Amino acid sequence: MTQLLDLVGIFVFALSGALVGVRRRLDVVGMAVLASMTALGGGILRDLVLNVRPAAFFSVGYVVVPLAATVIVFFWHPHVLRVMPVVNVFDAAGLGLFCAVGTEKAMDAGLSPLHAVLLGVLTAVGGGVLRDVLSGQVPILLYDRQLYAVPALLGSVTMATLYALDLHGWPATLSAAVLAFGLRIAAVRFRLRAPLARGVTPQE
Amino acid sequence: MTQLLDLVGIFVFALSGALVGVRRRLDVVGMAVLASMTALGGGILRDLVLNVRPAAFFSVGYVVVPLAATVIVFFWHPHVLRVMPVVNVFDAAGLGLFCAVGTEKAMDAGLSPLHAVLLGVLTAVGGGVLRDVLSGQVPILLYDRQLYAVPALLGSVTMATLYALDLHGWPATLSAAVLAFGLRIAAVRFRLRAPLARGVTPQE
Amino acid sequence: MTQLLDLVGIFVFALSGALVGVRRRLDVVGMAVLASMTALGGGILRDLVLNVRPAAFFSVGYVVVPLAATVIVFFWHPHVLRVMPVVNVFDAAGLGLFCAVGTEKAMDAGLSPLHAVLLGVLTAVGGGVLRDVLSGQVPILLYDRQLYAVPALLGSVTMATLYALDLHGWPATLSAAVLAFGLRIAAVRFRLRAPLARGVTPQE
Numbered sequence: 001m002t003q004l005l006d007l008v009g010i011f012v013f014a015l016s017g018a019l020v021g022v023r024r025r026l027d028v029v030g031m032a033v034l035a036s037m038t039a040l041g042g043g044i045l046r047d048l049v050l051n052v053r054p055a056a057f058f059s060v061g062y063v064v065v066p067l068a069a070t071v072i073v074f075f076w077h078p079h080v081l082r083v084m085p086v087v088n089v090f091d092a093a094g095l096g097l098f099c100a101v102g103t104e105k106a107m108d109a110g111l112s113p114l115h116a117v118l119l120g121v122l123t124a125v126g127g128g129v130l131r132d133v134l135s136g137q138v139p140i141l142l143y144d145r146q147l148y149a150v151p152a153l154l155g156s157v158t159m160a161t162l163y164a165l166d167l168h169g170w171p172a173t174l175s176a177a178v179l180a181f182g183l184r185i186a187a188v189r190f191r192l193r194a195p196l197a198r199g200v201t202p203q204e
Numbered sequence: 205m206t207q208l209l210d211l212v213g214i215f216v217f218a219l220s221g222a223l224v225g226v227r228r229r230l231d232v233v234g235m236a237v238l239a240s241m242t243a244l245g246g247g248i249l250r251d252l253v254l255n256v257r258p259a260a261f262f263s264v265g266y267v268v269v270p271l272a273a274t275v276i277v278f279f280w281h282p283h284v285l286r287v288m289p290v291v292n293v294f295d296a297a298g299l300g301l302f303c304a305v306g307t308e309k310a311m312d313a314g315l316s317p318l319h320a321v322l323l324g325v326l327t328a329v330g331g332g333v334l335r336d337v338l339s340g341q342v343p344i345l346l347y348d349r350q351l352y353a354v355p356a357l358l359g360s361v362t363m364a365t366l367y368a369l370d371l372h373g374w375p376a377t378l379s380a381a382v383l384a385f386g387l388r389i390a391a392v393r394f395r396l397r398a399p400l401a402r403g404v405t406p407q408e
Numbered sequence: 409m410t411q412l413l414d415l416v417g418i419f420v421f422a423l424s425g426a427l428v429g430v431r432r433r434l435d436v437v438g439m440a441v442l443a444s445m446t447a448l449g450g451g452i453l454r455d456l457v458l459n460v461r462p463a464a465f466f467s468v469g470y471v472v473v474p475l476a477a478t479v480i481v482f483f484w485h486p487h488v489l490r491v492m493p494v495v496n497v498f499d500a501a502g503l504g505l506f507c508a509v510g511t512e513k514a515m516d517a518g519l520s521p522l523h524a525v526l527l528g529v530l531t532a533v534g535g536g537v538l539r540d541v542l543s544g545q546v547p548i549l550l551y552d553r554q555l556y557a558v559p560a561l562l563g564s565v566t567m568a569t570l571y572a573l574d575l576h577g578w579p580a581t582l583s584a585a586v587l588a589f590g591l592r593i594a595a596v597r598f599r600l601r602a603p604l605a606r607g608v609t610p611q612e
Binding site for chain 2: 021026029031034044048052053063073077
């Protein structure tokens with residue numbers, strides 16, 4: 001179950017990466033690279049920190065799913081763009097799932113709750129940061145229009161708390177993911193933003 | 205023999221990195237950083253994924269060769285630029301060697317052929333991606349004018365196939381490298397490109 | 409003692425990261441990300457190369473100190489900017505401490521002096537490179553106006569030499585750090601620069 005949710009998260013993140021590739025008029029190789037990095041980058045960074053071999057290099061699904069997303073975007077990107085609001089909902093779902101799963105794996109590996117939360121957030125946002133850096137943009141994470149890291153933080157804290165209370169398994173994971181997902185959707189809907197330093201006006 | 209080929213690959217990749225430093229008018233430190241990252245970055249990323257200490261931090265040659273390339277470019281870059289077509293041939297040779305050696309090391313470490321191929325491509329293109337990101341450019345890999353990742357993919361698939369057939373050793377490595385090299389040279393010669401998503405026109 | 413020096417280095421590096429966040433008008437999340445990456449990035453890269461779990465994910469201080477720096481900059485950045493020359497002195501201190509501590513840890517882990525020096529320099533400059541890449545700038549390291557990597561190199565070489573002479577402990581670390589610090593301060597004061605390749609004029 002958790003694994004299925006994980007693959008869904010990878011798929012929607014890969015869609016968003018491949019679409020950035022189309023928008024920047026990259027060829028199919030660039031699309032596949034961006035799709036894979038967006039989908040797998042966060043998990044790879046997490047596993048490097050945990051000092052284990054990245055799961056992406058041991059699972060067939062992790063390789064095939066981003067390529068499938070690339071093929072879909074390659075042939076039907078106008079249709080994908082038309083359902084982009086739906087993709088954004090999926091992206092929020094991916095964010096929620098990745099922060100919950102990342103925090104869980106970090107707790108399993110013996111990190112403190114504080115550090116597990118950090119690593120959960122890194123898992124959730126790392127792929128997007130790599131996508132933006134590779135495609136030559138300042139990571140959207142840093143601007144965080146409409147709260148992006150904060151929902152991941154909420155989901156990670158929830159997961160770490162549940163885990164510390166000995167509540168494991170996919171119901172706990174899903175609850176944390178749903179919370180993060182909900183806050184992210186609310187942030188997009190109501191344009192919630194993180195504050196800027198005193199006296200600083202937002203960038204255009 | 206394989207080791208000698210490896211050092212040749214590192215040397216030509218370092219030349220290309222140091223030349224980017226000259227073109228961007230960086231000082232000798234920037235040149236040395238770009239030369240080293242271009243030459244060693246792919247192998248370092250590969251070793252991080254394989255969860256072993258990067259070979260670059262245990263071999264003297266891996267440190268000295270990029271510095272030698274930096275010194276050469278520092279003093280004689282106009283001559284190096286004049287023989288740049290030759291350097292491009294060497295770069296294609298480096299690409300071929302790195303994808304073959306990377307795939308081999310990944311198979312040695314017990315990865316599946318599918319994942320060994322991925323890691324082989326990462327070894328071949330990783331250094332160039334780091335060079336481009338550090339020097340503030342969108343990685344040339346993403347545009348892939350004149351097929352860059354695809355030859356590496358061909359070389360990696362060849363290497364993994366030979367390895368799976370129990371054909372090890374430097375003749376196998378060299379065959380895979382030569383195939384990748386040949387396709388890369390043909391791609392430059394005949395301007396072979398990967399396709400763009402349906403209805404997308406190439407960037408200028 | 410070494411640990412206290414380490415936290416001081418982290419604090420001043422985090423200040424510099426958070427200030428870049430203010431200058432680029434990022435929100436508090438972006439500021440915290442830049443502060444943490446600047447302060448912890450070099451050490452994380454070092455630990456990844458040494459194939460151990462990054463210290464940043466096992467120490468509470470390493471997480472709290474960059475956040476404290478972010479809070480200070482968030483509320484009092486005009487005051488921080490006014491004392492910026494002081495912050496630059498601290499930054500030079502951080503550079504010195506990080507190269508010395510990084511080289512020491514690398515020697516402890518059994519690297520050769522040559523490679524320990526490289527890793528010491530990576531520890532010192534890695535965080536700044538990540539800060540610059542994330543905020544969409546070419547790393548200041550590459551331009552190296554007023555020698556940045558060279559003082560780190562001097563400090564690392566000193567540390568490796570002392571270590572090879574069996575001179576361990578914080579007096580050795582501090583000596584190496586002070587040397588690097590002194591050269592960095594002198595470089596800023598007297599505008600010392602690394603040379604450019606023959607016939608190349610510096611960028612504007």
